[in-house]
Amino acid sequence: MFKKTIAVTVLTAFMLLLVAACGGGAKEEATPKPAATKAPATTAETMMPAAGAVEVLLADKNNVYIFKPDTFTFKVGQKVSLVLKSEGQFHTFTANDLTTTEGKKVDAQVLAGATANLEFTPSKAGTYKLTCLPHEALGMVGTIKVE
Numbered sequence: 001m002f003k004k005t006i007a008v009t010v011l012t013a014f015m016l017l018l019v020a021a022c023g024g025g026a027k028e029e030a031t032p033k034p035a036a037t038k039a040p041a042t043t044a045e046t047m048m049p050a051a052g053a054v055e056v057l058l059a060d061k062n063n064v065y066i067f068k069p070d071t072f073t074f075k076v077g078q079k080v081s082l083v084l085k086s087e088g089q090f091h092t093f094t095a096n097d098l099t100t101t102e103g104k105k106v107d108a109q110v111l112a113g114a115t116a117n118l119e120f121t122p123s124k125a126g127t128y129k130l131t132c133l134p135h136e137a138l139g140m141v142g143t144i145k146v147e
Ligand SMILES: [Cu+2]
Pocket: 058, 065, 090, 091, 092, 132, 133, 134, 135, 140
């Protein structure tokens, strides 16, 4: 019983805080209404390929699952900018062994029929296997060379 009262009190306090926070936010948002219309445009800009970006088709029509192109040559320390285009299904652009200067794996997801930008900077020379995780068994693989 005691515990329940505390929970209710905490919940009420939290809700009051929320109301206060929302109230303030709503007032700020009321003035620049056009900003709301501008938001999707920003998303579209993010989807725009960077200058000099390489377009990669993640093809999946007629049960042919391939990267197009499927062989890449990049340079150590040079930023790679790719535009990944899914033909119709969910794909990934995965090179788990390729190390980047950010210390991350190269693993991008592309939603069905969508386009995704991928940028990374390879930090180590080598030849790396590229795979699409859901379609690796179907031959959706490639090679990334870093020189
Ligand atoms: Cu795939």
